[in-house]
Amino acid sequence: MRVSVLLAALAVLTAGCGWSPPASPPTSTAACGPGPSEDAVSAEISMLPAGRWRETARGHAADCRLNWVVVSSGSQPDSAQQVLFFDAGKGLGSPTPEPRPYITVTARGDHDAVVQYQWRQGQDQPCCPTGIGSARVTVEDGRLTVLDPVPGP
Template sequence: MLVNWNGSHPGYHVLFFTNGTYLGTATSKYYGYTTVLGKTKNTVSVQYRWVKPEDALCCPSGGPTVVTYTLNGTTVTAQGQFPPDPDK
């Protein structure tokens, strides 16, 4: 989901559903430069990149890092390293 924010690049939330029930977002905060790389029946792999202070907005050099989310019943767990907090 594209998020309207005051940042220099659009922010995105990844939303999780199972059997029509909303489970929540992948992260509590939205991030720019977010890409869903792939999925299976029970997993979703998301790539995060971020802009470092010396970067042009077109070319983030932070990352990439990949987080794999796994659905187990109605619980989603994450494995991988998240990007730095966008508000810090």
């Protein structure tokens, strides 16, 4: 009896503190493989303005179909970048016509992603842009579809 009273009191106390059970562990992404091949990435980079582009990040949506590679033209925080999207290894291009700095991409749902853009405003230092916006992207009929206007200065 005493144990059940203690357990009930503990349940009430933890519920009042906002406790919730831990989330399920993240699913493994090992099944997705390495993403687009080096040749596929090189083919997409060849369509960018001339420069010394290097890969800085890559990722994929949960269903492994939509993949992306972020490339940069330098090592400074405000170096030009571009995000290149792929559908099962086939290049789809970029939602941004011109390279710009401060691009990050995150998976959203099973087959979508969100591209976050940042830009400097006023007296912002290169490390710390204050302008920020995002656009959702997905694959429809084998093409990259941008679901929101691409933000920017």
